[in-house]
Amino acid sequence: MSMDTLKATFFAECEELVEAMTEGLSQIATDDWDSETVNAIFRAVHSIKGAAGAFGFEKLVEFAHKFETVLDRIRNNELAIDADVLRIITRASDVLAELVELAQVDPNETPAAYDPVLSELANHADSGETAASSDDLFAPVAFAPLALVIEESVAEFTVEFEPSAAFYRNGHEPERIFASLGDAVQVTCDTSRIPDLAELDPDQSYLAWSIEVHGKTRTEIEKAFEYVDGLASIEFIEKEEPAEIEPPKAVEKPAPPPAPKAAAPRPASTQTLRIDPERVDRLINTVGELIINQAVIAQKIAAGDRSPDTEVASALDDYRYLAREIQEAVMSIRAQPVKSLFQRMARVVREAGEATGKAVQFETIGETTEIDKTLIERLADPLTHMLRNAVDHGLEAPDARAQTEKPQTGTVTLSAAHRSGHVVIEVADDGAGLNRKRILEKAVQKGLVPSDAVLSDSEIDNLLFMPGFSTADQVTNLSGRGVGMDVVKTSITSIGGRVSISSEPSKGSVFTILLPLTLAVLDGIVISVAEETMVVPIANIMETIRPESDDVLELTPSNWVLKVRGSYVPIIPLAPLLGLGRTAPNTGPFILVEAENASVFAFAVNEIYDQRQIVIKSLEGNYGAIPGISAATILGDGQIALILDPDALIALAARESASKPRCVQEA
Amino acid sequence: MTETTSAKESLSEFVSLTAGGQGFCVDIHTIREIRSWTPVTMLPFSEPAVLGVMNLRGAVIPIVDLRERLGLGPTPEGRRNVIVIVTVSNRTMGLLVEAVSEIISVSSDAILPNPTQSVETQPAHIVGLISQEDRMLRVLDITGLLPADREDAA
Amino acid sequence: MSAPVVLAIDDSRTMRQMVSQALSNAGFEVETAEDGVQGVAAFGTRRFDAVITDINMPNLDGFGVIEAIRSARSNRRVPVLVLTTESSEEFRAKARNLGATGWLVKPFDETGLVDTLRLVTGRN
Known part of the structure; x- marks a missing residue:
């Protein structure tokens, strides 16, 4: 080691x-x-x-x-x-x-x-x-006080040694001391003080020794007796030059017998096992492959000519069930409470408070919520940024806050909870809320939205996440650093999460991060777009719809809506959006998805197949990011299917439709 | 004897291949394996030379049509078409080529600089030329062939 | 003679690892325990040639360990060394009164630890 x-x-x-x-x-x-x-x-x-x-x-x-x-x-x-x-x-x-x-x-x-x-x-x-x-x-080794001796000569010594009872009780043995003095030792034992058997107390010490040591320095001999100092009477007699004689030491009074144990030992803490994270990763990956393997077998059997054998089918069901069980168990190995992360964040908030001169109280909720360790690690940076933002931009400046009814000390709350197969993490402040007027002005000024744009509150709030947007008038030392909320969003998206804002004037803002329980797998619905098989994460899907033909309405040639229970939902045909075909299959089937700002869209696809669990494979390592695509997966037949990123697709569609009218005007 | 040893040390090994009817070669150290063509999954918004992605034992790797990438037009379907799997700077990709011929060993002095490096149609991908028997092999710089990092990623 | 067996009790994983490493290199067999309670429990499971204990530990501190070990007659001759950052005379005296055989101050050097153990176990 x-x-x-x-x-x-x-x-x-x-x-x-x-x-x-x-x-x-x-x-x-x-x-x-x-x-x-x-x-x-x-x-x-x-x-x-x-x-x-x-x-x-x-x-x-x-x-x-x-x-x-x-x-x-x-x-x-x-x-x-x-x-x-x-x-x-x-x-x-x-x-x-x-x-x-x-x-x-x-x-x-x-x-x-x-x-x-x-x-x-x-x-x-x-x-x-x-x-x-x-x-x-x-001090490298600080033993009992031991003088440093320079130039010492070897001499003949006799040590008169009479241990007390405490000597024995402390685990010392005369023989061990003699042994440590080497071979040139002559030991004589004085047994004269042993009493009659009737009076003998086995815990008492009755023996004394006279030890003649040859060829050792005084220091060497003293070292042998180092730990028994005070537990025995030790007298050094140097034969040749008996000038310096150690004064005899008093035999220490035996200590009273130890009191019965007072401190009741607490039950042993939970046993933990330390595992190399790589082993767990390997296990998780293999379990992922196992699930794919199950899908392959299921697919092969379904595709076979023979009529499905009920016994095989039920065995296969067991297989799927067991594979899922193993997966859950394996995932739980890597699950960790968010506590340590939250504690680190407490530091961030304190520092931010000190740097900005704002009095901040930091509250945490749900510290015991467990999430995948790798997610915890990758949350640290975005959360740091969000919390600094909450203190720096969320909370009012002290003088502004003084003019409100609120307590002088601002509160920033960080919470975590499990909600329907997801982890929800919220960063809330009780500050002034988002200044939507300013945000919109800024976005217009930066050319992020047209000056005549009419945006809903939540659309304005989401402008914060647009690349190149930064709210602070002057970039502050603290949360400035040239990164905006777009970076936060990118890092959250890269771990399969979503981030959204809600804000109320003078009450504060809440940033919500919705995360999958794990990075490695997700539940999705397999669809086809043009000829390509793709996957939509279940988390984003509200429902799938195979509409009656009169539910699909054309507003303009590039603008269709789907009638869903009395309201109209904009249709986004995926094939042309992804550049996979010009003809828009506007007749559905549709997948209804909810965007980050809670508005609903209908993705028009070619086919909707089954729901299944898939193992996420990154595209970025060997290729790079693709707009609208979050990752890829390998299906049962070995083919790769792309995993769609609904939020990114909606943004993509919005950008396209925004750019179209302008093109018309220019033409 | 000494001469032989030093000559051996400066020998480089290349795999020669054909794309767009032209002879190319690639440093053997960058090649992981050679596979036959299998259907790929298309990637949206990709440059024309990126045919899509393929499953290589559980890894997702992009497949680039070398001929198209070099500006020589798309590779027509052919029985001898193969995919050369290469790894450079920790990225793995497949190159679709018309054929792979052989492994050649040349001493480093036999690699001539590309005199046409300024010619626009064939930019920096060709970093040298090797004269092999009756033909000319172009030494490819694989790094330059990787699909460009997408701006949208950042 | 089989290798002398030492029980090292310390709540710091790093210290446990260091002590084990130093002693194993010197031919000792080492068992470790993470706090006083575990230490005392481990002590009961087999015969140890020596015990090295930290003082500041959760559940039961080093003084408690010494006391617990010394409370049984048969354990009186087992050397118990204290290895701690505490260097005050008061602590040292307390440990000795409870029955500690020796006292070492962290950070220790490997030779010092090994020499002391050899001294108190009589294994040279």
């Missing part, structure tokens, strides 16, 4: 410890804590310090040490947690978390807040610091 492996272990462990620390702090912040909470934080910081020392991460050790000292004072009720102390330890935990991250790259690197927070900690660490100064921390 190499140092690198150890470091990997260390950083993995630090991640958990930081999580535990953050968890404890959030309990303190919500006033839901007890002494064990502080103990847990202390232990986390302490463990980080202990192992960091082994790698020589001095900055980390120095900081953790100071932090730990303050926590120790809290633990010992020497320091009460008031708002100020809470703020300091919260900042300290942020710095510590950052130090851990930095240490992976450059252990000498420190975050900007390092020195100020360290000195704040020092102010509160005062009387707490007793024994360990940070100088001690790097």
